[in-house]
Amino acid sequence: MEQHLRADHPVVAAAEGRTRLGRRLAPYGLIGPGGLWLFVFFVVPMFAMLMLSLETPIPTKGFVQGGYRFTFHFAEYAQAFTQYHVQFARSLLYAAVVTAVCLLVGYPAAYWIAFHAGERKTTYLFLLLLPFFVSFVIRSLAWQFLLADQGIVLHTLERLHVLPFGFHIMGTPWAVMAGIAYNSLAFMVLPLYVSIEKIDRQVVEAARDLYATGWQVFTRVIFPLSIPGIFAGFLLTFVPAVGDYVNAAILGGPSTTMIGNVIQFQFLQGQDYPMASALSFILMGILLIGILAYARVLGTRQIEEYV
Amino acid sequence: MKTTTTGGSSSGAGAVGSPEWWDKQTLHHVLNFANWPYYIDTSKGQHPSLTLFTKQSGIKVNYRPVINDNAAFFATIQPSLQAGKPTGWDLMVITNGPQLSQLIANGWLIPLDHRRLPNFAKYASTLVRNPNYDPGNKYTVTWQSGFTGIAYRPEAVRALGREPTSVADLWDERLKGHVGMMSDNTELGSVGLLKIGVDPATSTPSDWRRAATELRKQKEMGLVRNYYDQSYINALENGDTWITQAWSGDIFQANESGYPQLKFLVPTEGVMVWHDNLMIPLHAANPLDALTYMNFVYQPKIAAMLADYIWYVTPVPAAEAYVEKMPGGKVVASSPLVFPDKEMDSKAHNYYTFKGQQDLNEWNSIFEPIIQS
Numbered sequence: 229m230e231q232h233l234r235a236d237h238p239v240v241a242a243a244e245g246r247t248r249l250g251r252r253l254a255p256y257g258l259i260g261p262g263g264l265w266l267f268v269f270f271v272v273p274m275f276a277m278l279m280l281s282l283e284t285p286i287p288t289k290g291f292v293q294g295g296y297r298f299t300f301h302f303a304e305y306a307q308a309f310t311q312y313h314v315q316f317a318r319s320l321l322y323a324a325v326v327t328a329v330c331l332l333v334g335y336p337a338a339y340w341i342a343f344h345a346g347e348r349k350t351t352y353l354f355l356l357l358l359p360f361f362v363s364f365v366i367r368s369l370a371w372q373f374l375l376a377d378q379g380i381v382l383h384t385l386e387r388l389h390v391l392p393f394g395f396h397i398m399g400t401p402w403a404v405m406a407g408i409a410y411n412s413l414a415f416m417v418l419p420l421y422v423s424i425e426k427i428d429r430q431v432v433e434a435a436r437d438l439y440a441t442g443w444q445v446f447t448r449v450i451f452p453l454s455i456p457g458i459f460a461g462f463l464l465t466f467v468p469a470v471g472d473y474v475n476a477a478i479l480g481g482p483s484t485t486m487i488g489n490v491i492q493f494q495f496l497q498g499q500d501y502p503m504a505s506a507l508s509f510i511l512m513g514i515l516l517i518g519i520l521a522y523a524r525v526l527g528t529r530q531i532e533e534y535v
Numbered sequence: 536m537k538t539t540t541t542g543g544s545s546s547g548a549g550a551v552g553s554p555e556w557w558d559k560q561t562l563h564h565v566l567n568f569a570n571w572p573y574y575i576d577t578s579k580g581q582h583p584s585l586t587l588f589t590k591q592s593g594i595k596v597n598y599r600p601v602i603n604d605n606a607a608f609f610a611t612i613q614p615s616l617q618a619g620k621p622t623g624w625d626l627m628v629i630t631n632g633p634q635l636s637q638l639i640a641n642g643w644l645i646p647l648d649h650r651r652l653p654n655f656a657k658y659a660s661t662l663v664r665n666p667n668y669d670p671g672n673k674y675t676v677t678w679q680s681g682f683t684g685i686a687y688r689p690e691a692v693r694a695l696g697r698e699p700t701s702v703a704d705l706w707d708e709r710l711k712g713h714v715g716m717m718s719d720n721t722e723l724g725s726v727g728l729l730k731i732g733v734d735p736a737t738s739t740p741s742d743w744r745r746a747a748t749e750l751r752k753q754k755e756m757g758l759v760r761n762y763y764d765q766s767y768i769n770a771l772e773n774g775d776t777w778i779t780q781a782w783s784g785d786i787f788q789a790n791e792s793g794y795p796q797l798k799f800l801v802p803t804e805g806v807m808v809w810h811d812n813l814m815i816p817l818h819a820a821n822p823l824d825a826l827t828y829m830n831f832v833y834q835p836k837i838a839a840m841l842a843d844y845i846w847y848v849t850p851v852p853a854a855e856a857y858v859e860k861m862p863g864g865k866v867v868a869s870s871p872l873v874f875p876d877k878e879m880d881s882k883a884h885n886y887y888t889f890k891g892q893q894d895l896n897e898w899n900s901i902f903e904p905i906i907q908s
Contacts, residue, residue, distance in 0.1 A: 291892050377713075378774030386827035394694070396712055398775055427886075482759045485908055487896075493907055495844050498899070512863065 234509050281305070281505035301502065308506040309519065312490050319487040320404050323469035328411045331458065338420035339450075342427075353421070356396035356414050364411060368478045370396065371407050375479070399481030404527070407475035415464040423457025426451065461521070467515055487511055538632055551817065559885070560823040564594050567821070568828070569608070569627040571811070572600040574679070576844040584840045590832050594824045604629060604860045607835035609634040612816065616643045621818040626825040628678050631668040632721060633677070635776030635812065636889050644674040645815040651826050654833035662852040662880060663810060667736055668888045674831055679841070680848040680884065682872070683722055684806040686781035686799050694870040695813030699778055701708060702729045705833050707755050714753070716764035719785050720902040722807070723750065725886055726780055727902075729804040734775055736885040762906045771797060783872040784847040786853065791846075799872060801882055808848075808883035848875055 283296040309316070341352045373508060375397045385391045397403050425449060435445045473488030480486075486506065488493060494504035508515060549555045575582050575598070587759035602608040608629070612622040616638075629635050638644050649656065655676050664679035687699050694709045703713050705726070715721050725735040727746030738746075753759055760776050768785045770776045773792050783806075785798050786799040813832075815825045831837060833850070839857030843864055852874060859868040870877050889895045 289639045291633075291895075311904075328786065373773075376773045376775055383774075392709075394690075395714065396775070399712070481761050482754050482906075483908070490907055522710075 260294045261401045277505040277508060280501050281509055283502050285502075296487050296502065304506045305510060308503055309510055312487065312507060313440065315485055315487045315490050316510070317472045318484070319511075320514070322408065322486065323406050323466050323472075326412060326469045327416075327462055329405070331414050331461065333409075334413055334416040334420055334461065338417045338424055341417075343426040353418075356417055360414065365410065365474060365478070368407055368475055371403075371410070372478055375403060398479060399484070401480075401484050403479040404476050404484045404486075407479045408469050408472050411472075411475065412465040412469055415468070416461040419460035420454060420457040421462060423454045423460070427453045446474055459523075463519065469517075471511065471517060536565070537677075552648070553649065554648060556767060557651065557826075562592075562594065562823050562827065563821045564592075564823040565625075565821050566594050566596045566828055567625045568596055568598050568625060568825075569601050570598065570678075571602045571628060574600065574628070574811075574839045574845060575741055583613065584837055587824045587837070587840075592827055592831070592868060593825065596828070605630050605632060607636045609637070616641070616817060619818070621643050621820060622816045624816055625819040625821040626813060626815060628807055628813060630811050631666065631886065631888075632809075633889050636667060638816075639669065639674055640812070640891070641752075642877065643885035645817055645819060645822055647674050647815070648826060652830050654830050654834070657849045658833050658835055658838070658853050659855045660850055660852045662808065662822060662848070662875070662883065669812070675814045676833070677810040678813050678832075678852040679845055680808055680810045680850065681844040682806040682808055682848065682879070683717075683725070684782040684783065684799060684801050685778060686786045686797055687814050688771065688774065688776075688798075689796055694777065695729070699800055700803055702726060704802075705778060705780075706749075706756075706758065708756065708758070710778055711756070711758050713777040714758045714761055715774070715776035715885050716750075716753075716759050717760050717780045718764050718906050719769065719887060720760045720899060720906065722780060723772060723906065724902040725760065725884070726896060729802070729884065730809075731759040732804070734884055735807070735887050738887055740747040740901070743781050743898060745899050747905060749837075749903070755867060756904060784845070785867075786844050787870055787872045788812065801879055805884045806879070809886065836875070842873055846873055848873060 249291065279298060280296070280385050282298060282301050282302075284301045286297050286300045336470055339357075341349055341356075345352050373379060377383065377394075377398065382391065382395065382397065386393065399490065431453070432445060432449060435449045470486075471488045473486055474493050476484050476486045476489050491507050492503050493509070494500045494507065498504075549559075560562050576584050582598060584687065585598055608627075611780070612624070612627075616870075625908075641653065647841070656811065659676070662680060665671055666675075669675045678783045685699065685702065690713070691694070691699055691704075691710060694713075695707060702708070705716070716726070722747060724743060727750045728735045728738050728742060730749050731742070733742045733746070733747050754759055760770065763770055763779070767776070767779050768789060771779050771781070772789060781799060783799055786797055786859075813825075813829050815822050819825060830842065836849050836855035836857050838849050838851035838854035839861065842854050843858050843861050846867065855868050855874045858864040858873075861867075867873050875883075887898070889898065
């Protein structure tokens with residue numbers, strides 16, 4: 229007869245202690261590489277930027293660069309906001325319009341692919357992603373070419389006297405928003421597609437069996453079940469859109485500068501690092517508060533349900 | 536290789552750049568030359584003028600077109616200069632502006648020995664002699680110059696009902712939404728100053744503020760299509776802008792490459808003239824080789840080889856006769872954009888020379904918000 233060791237036998241306790249310790253450490257081991265990555269390339273630079281945003285330049289004589297000194301200069305934030313509140317507001321407005329446009333255009337597309345594309349689903353998804361094989365900047369430059377005053381679209385319409393002499397789209401807010409919307413569309417469609425695709429068809433059938441009209445099926449069943457996709461699509465569209473500066477730089481005009489352009493300018497040309505850092509933090513703060521509020525409104529489900 | 540005494544900072548006789556110091560320098564038959572891309576004659580991957588220089592002087596040239604931007608290039612040499620170490624360059628080309636002022640103010644350039652630059656004395660145009668940013672050409676001689684004026688398309692003539700003539704036309708409401716301005720705030724500020732009738736070279740901060748008001752008005756009226764970097768030329772070529780601030784050489788090149796309808800205008804208020812300058816950084820290993828090259832390019836024949844390729848303004852007017860005889864050189868030689876006539880010369884304004892960082896910051900704080908909003 230095999231002799232059973234009692235649970236409190238020292239050998240068993242030691243072995244169990246090892247597994248329990250291993251179990252307890254496993255999650256940390258798994259999160260380790262990703263966590264370290266985030267720490268080194270996200271937390272550390274963030275902290276450096278936070279410090280930088282509170283520094284002030286050392287006064288200089290002549291052309292000698294004096295560098296910066298840490299002074300807890302919180303006034304930088306107030307100054308950054310007063311000086312550039314217009315660009316903040318403009319960025320949020322453009323991003324809101326872009327997100328709405330993407331949702332209106334993207335939802336029917338995602339719905340159609342999920343419910344009606346049949347075996348060709350992957351083909352359509354591939355077609356949707358095809359433009360992404362070309363660089364972001366090149367795509368925006370292509371828009372510049374298409375929408376140019378003497379370009380194929382506007383020049384032809386002007387020749388046909390549909391548009392007046394001197395009409396233009398380039399350099400207007402419309403060009404910038406259209407460019408961002410075009411570049412973000414796939415980020416809206418993909419999560420929407422995933423969440424619509426996941427909807428249990430039997431639930432839809434049940435609704436029909438209970439004499440729901442097509443519209444009712446959509447508003448009472450499909451749409452509510454696709455909300456996680458809308459939330460994810462919103463995050464992936466709105467957040468990058470607020471910080472975008474490429475479209476405003478390539479397609480915009482003198483009065484379409486977005487906050488991303490200001491930050492880029494302050495870092496690279498103006499070399500006012502405290503101002504640039506403060507602007508970045510204000511932008512991040514606005515986005516965080518906005519997203520938390522939005523999550524509250526859409527319900528208090530856990531974040532993983534949304535993605 | 537013989538070690539040189541560059542880098543000594545003792546004053547008086549024997550100081551770096553003094554005649555005694557120059558007398559002690561010898562040729563090392565090497566020259567490390569930093570320039571901008573497409574800024575020297577090029578044929579089949581070779582630079583004929585450099586080949587000729589090497590043949591005549593025995594000095595081998597390490598030619599590197601590494602400068603794309605004054606500020607960015609300056610950032611690469613500043614740490615060495617600040618640490619009192621060689622930059623690795625014997626000769627470099629930098630535009631008159633804040634970086635050049637900083638190099639001079641910090642004593643980071645070797646004063647030139649004009650006894651060894653007889654060709655400069657003999658052939659340099661009045662435009663490049665004794666410039667306000669470097670009195671007496673103590674540290675620099677010009678490589679090429681250019682004008683910032685106005686360029687326009689036939690649509691501008693159609694909208695105005697006449698040819699544009701002045702800086703004030705950039706403020707004409709009939710050109711609404713089709714005016715191109717430059718995003719470089721020195722260029723933008725200077726044209727604003729010309730608009731209010733002030734010579735930028737002698738302007739004051741109160742003038743700057745008045746010019747900024749005028750520029751803001753132009754923007755608020757919806758006249759400005761955009762503030763452009765080098766891409767202004769594309770905007771003009773594809774018709775987004777009808778009238779724009781422009782650099783002379785670009786328009787000449789556009790005319791020669793499929794856009795003959797573009798015209799360059801010297802406005803009644805004047806043009807801005809800028810100079811890209813040759814200079815020798817402190818601690819350069821081969822200063823005499825660099826000085827020899829400076830003298831070499833001021834020969835009319837060599838200046839002609841450069842002018843016929845670069846199409847900006849050559850500092851050697853006597854090159855015209857040589858350019859004329861080159862294949863296709865007639866067009867180049869007859870263009871006032873390459874060989875400015877008296878009218879062009881008399882209308883050329885200099886930029887304001889910044890006295891220090893504070894001065895520069897003030898200028899930036901006045902003109903930058905116009906572009907960044």
